[in-house]
Amino acid sequence: MKTRLLAVAVTVVASALAPAPFTASWAIAQGPQPSSAPGGTTPVTSGLVRGNAPGEWRYWGGDAHSSRYSPLDQITAANFGTLQQAWQWNAGTFGADEYYRTTPLYANGRLFTVATTRRSAMAIDPETGETLWMYRLEEGIRWQKAPRQFAGRGPTYWTDGTEERVIIVTPGYHMVSLDAKTGRPDPKFGTNGVVDLQDGLGYPMVPLAVDDSGSLVISDAAPARKAKAGETWDPVKKIGADGTVGIDPVNGQIGASSPAIMVGDMIVVGNSSIHGYYPIRVRNIPGFIRGFDVRTGRQVWKFNLVPQPGEFGAETWTSGSAVNTEGVGKNDAWAPYSADPDLGLVYIPVGMPLMDEYGGHRPGNNLFGNALVAIDAKTGLRKWHYQMVHHDIWDYDAPMAPNLIDITVNGQRRKAITQPTKQGWLYTFDRATGEPIWPIVETKVLQSDVPGERTSPTQPIPSKPAPYSQQGLLATDLIDYTPAIRDSALKLAQRCRMGPYFIPGVTADGTSKSGLRCAWYAPGASGGVNIDGGAAFDPETGMIYVASLSGLSTIGLQKDPCSEFRYSSPRDNCGLIGAVAPPPGYVAPTSRGGGFEGRGNMSVLGGVSILKPKQLGGITAYDMNSGDKKWWIPNGGFIPVTSRDPLFAGVTLPPRAAGGQAQIMITKTLLIYGTGRQGGIPNAKPQLFAVDKATGREVGTVEIPSRTTAVPMTFMHKGKQYIVFATGAGSSTSLVALTLP
Amino acid sequence: MPVSVRLTIPIVVTLVGVMVATEAPMARAAVAPVVRVGAAPADTGRTTMDGVYTLAQAARGRDVFANSCQSCHTPTQHSGPPFRNKWFGRTLGELFGYIRREMPKNEPRSMSDEDYVRALANLLRMNGMPAGTVPLAADSAALHRIRLDSVRAVPSTQSPR
Numbered sequence: 059m060k061t062r063l064l065a066v067a068v069t070v071v072a073s074a075l076a077p078a079p080f081t082a083s084w085a086i087a088q089g090p091q092p093s094s095a096p097g098g099t100t101p102v103t104s105g106l107v108r109g110n111a112p113g114e115w116r117y118w119g120g121d122a123h124s125s126r127y128s129p130l131d132q133i134t135a136a137n138f139g140t141l142q143q144a145w146q147w148n149a150g151t152f153g154a155d156e157y158y159r160t161t162p163l164y165a166n167g168r169l170f171t172v173a174t175t176r177r178s179a180m181a182i183d184p185e186t187g188e189t190l191w192m193y194r195l196e197e198g199i200r201w202q203k204a205p206r207q208f209a210g211r212g213p214t215y216w217t218d219g220t221e222e223r224v225i226i227v228t229p230g231y232h233m234v235s236l237d238a239k240t241g242r243p244d245p246k247f248g249t250n251g252v253v254d255l256q257d258g259l260g261y262p263m264v265p266l267a268v269d270d271s272g273s274l275v276i277s278d279a280a281p282a283r284k285a286k287a288g289e290t291w292d293p294v295k296k297i298g299a300d301g302t303v304g305i306d307p308v309n310g311q312i313g314a315s316s317p318a319i320m321v322g323d324m325i326v327v328g329n330s331s332i333h334g335y336y337p338i339r340v341r342n343i344p345g346f347i348r349g350f351d352v353r354t355g356r357q358v359w360k361f362n363l364v365p366q367p368g369e370f371g372a373e374t375w376t377s378g379s380a381v382n383t384e385g386v387g388k389n390d391a392w393a394p395y396s397a398d399p400d401l402g403l404v405y406i407p408v409g410m411p412l413m414d415e416y417g418g419h420r421p422g423n424n425l426f427g428n429a430l431v432a433i434d435a436k437t438g439l440r441k442w443h444y445q446m447v448h449h450d451i452w453d454y455d456a457p458m459a460p461n462l463i464d465i466t467v468n469g470q471r472r473k474a475i476t477q478p479t480k481q482g483w484l485y486t487f488d489r490a491t492g493e494p495i496w497p498i499v500e501t502k503v504l505q506s507d508v509p510g511e512r513t514s515p516t517q518p519i520p521s522k523p524a525p526y527s528q529q530g531l532l533a534t535d536l537i538d539y540t541p542a543i544r545d546s547a548l549k550l551a552q553r554c555r556m557g558p559y560f561i562p563g564v565t566a567d568g569t570s571k572s573g574l575r576c577a578w579y580a581p582g583a584s585g586g587v588n589i590d591g592g593a594a595f596d597p598e599t600g601m602i603y604v605a606s607l608s609g610l611s612t613i614g615l616q617k618d619p620c621s622e623f624r625y626s627s628p629r630d631n632c633g634l635i636g637a638v639a640p641p642p643g644y645v646a647p648t649s650r651g652g653g654f655e656g657r658g659n660m661s662v663l664g665g666v667s668i669l670k671p672k673q674l675g676g677i678t679a680y681d682m683n684s685g686d687k688k689w690w691i692p693n694g695g696f697i698p699v700t701s702r703d704p705l706f707a708g709v710t711l712p713p714r715a716a717g718g719q720a721q722i723m724i725t726k727t728l729l730i731y732g733t734g735r736q737g738g739i740p741n742a743k744p745q746l747f748a749v750d751k752a753t754g755r756e757v758g759t760v761e762i763p764s765r766t767t768a769v770p771m772t773f774m775h776k777g778k779q780y781i782v783f784a785t786g787a788g789s790s791t792s793l794v795a796l797t798l799p
Numbered sequence: 800m801p802v803s804v805r806l807t808i809p810i811v812v813t814l815v816g817v818m819v820a821t822e823a824p825m826a827r828a829a830v831a832p833v834v835r836v837g838a839a840p841a842d843t844g845r846t847t848m849d850g851v852y853t854l855a856q857a858a859r860g861r862d863v864f865a866n867s868c869q870s871c872h873t874p875t876q877h878s879g880p881p882f883r884n885k886w887f888g889r890t891l892g893e894l895f896g897y898i899r900r901e902m903p904k905n906e907p908r909s910m911s912d913e914d915y916v917r918a919l920a921n922l923l924r925m926n927g928m929p930a931g932t933v934p935l936a937a938d939s940a941a942l943h944r945i946r947l948d949s950v951r952a953v954p955s956t957q958s959p960r
Binding site for chain 1: 858861862863864865866867869870871872873875876880881884903904905906908909910911912
């Protein structure tokens, strides 16, 4: 039987003002559900393993533990090369996107995803790639000025064995609960299926307006504003008040990019803030974690990621932590989360406080910035926390869902958790108590000499496992193939501040005490582990596989005359809507790199990196029972290095490892990875790789239409194992499904 | 190209917004002499107003921008006065070399030369440079012979009218 698609537009929040913001539209299959339609059976609720039905993929990270592990074994080393494309689902036809960073879910016979800058929700037939339903929320100004305007990481799935829900958190920060069978909003949830997540944070809701028709300019330039009394929408210029309401943008911006996570019947949802690169305003909205009842959408609890006066941790903000205090903002937990359904705990990896590279406006350790926080999902009360970076000035957000790992350490079975980080270390704890599994030592670190900056005297350094990314830059890290090469590399290295790790930035104008204009930055702001990479854990063996970058860049700070910060990344906001007026006579620098030259790739000598090749970045395997590193492979292969510089005459140069963040999942039989959007060998054909989990040996490859842009997932549907991954960017985004012939 | 039209509108309006909001010092900067650092001589007279890329190339370049640039850079930063101040008077070869050497910042040199050239074509489109019929080639020497400018070079038989 043929299904007929019908678009239905429904006003969710009525407004007297054009052009009808907050409207939802969905396309649904009409008529009786044919017996051949996917889903429709009773969803499995018993025999769940780590919250997941075996063979399904109900959580962003595969299961509640974010293992990214599937027990499926149909696809093996022997047949990997024969994988064929089952279908390619074109997300680009629904609208444009940034890069497509979604990992879809599979539950009870259907595939669920989000797509486009609108973060529309979709259900797909896993066998044919046919769209079953779609849902799109029109958010007006709330979408236009959203700080994370892209499809995001994915949806959330919930079932009680009868009802099934797909829950999305939109760019404009609404949460919608949809019937997984039809895509219709759940009328019992919030207001006609929608909860406004900007409400309930303690800020009044006001009507919004815009003065331009563009998006937010990184970081917080060209924001929306509170509407004036009687202000209306100009449909020609696309400015004015469109009837949407939200938090007054004078307080800052808030949105989301990762899915909520289910713990029982509690939806645990956080937020994403603005980018921290070039903020104008020295105060912004802090981060929050909240629990909502899945059946009603009622907010049950709220946990402040910037502890408010009187709360635990407020004293780590020595100039005050109250919202709208100078320096207060962000600490947003923008990565996906993990949960232990048995302990009833949800684990929140928290991002850094406001302004990536200068903390002079927020003295103190800034809890819960850069912490892993365990929260009781029923009550919202903190069980334990551990701060991995004190007073961050390196953009070392906790960037990825932590992996819950059951391991045997010194003969003792431990329920543990390990957090992959941008700074290149795994931080491993008992997940019930927060006690470190291996000692994490507060270690003296270099101190900043940037005016107004007070860095933490120590940082916690894990004694185990060994790091997976280059740490800082020391003379011993430099190439030394000949004495002349060693001297040249050292001379280049000494132009910037060196150190073993956590090297503080210096001012780019050379006014810091050292007189230097740059500091080495390794790992950089992109990790280590970042959004695209992260780890997969094998619950059968206790092995973990970490995908990361290992780069070397530099950092320098400047005064942006058009921002409220004393220092920032080298760029100015002058001339942008919302920027501070420049001082009289200010002439914008005519530097070439749009600001990023201060973080640039100055580590190259005659085309050769000054860094000794090491087994870092790529994919690192650790046995988490012992904490020992087992093997390492590059992300997609090695790239030959040659130089025409006479300095390297007669020297045979070792190849360099291909870069980028590998995107890993594991099955019973294989480690499977894509190279990620910027990974692999630059001109090579895009491939998916299969690797032996015990040795790191490549055992198969299959060509794919374009590089993966998100972590792949796998599931069993009608007796066949499928691998599905997102790929593409802009107008050419899609999901690709592979299966055996 | 309906997609192109839809995306172009906000960019243009944003640009207007920038120019309206721009203070006098910015305007002065716009006419300040361009400092050339390591500039190769732009000798043959072709400029970016001579239709040096194709629309198809720029469309692919927009996807490259979404994939590898957009999470740090917004179109506003790379069109209009900020772009003009930094790059007019230099050659496409310099811009190509810079992007290829330094970008994306977390993984420099990670894209294919074809993708770097597509990103370059998209930058030209974003800045209102006309498209032509011959794609821009990933040829550093050839790119060094094209100058970024808002005026055409002396018309020749090779350049489209």
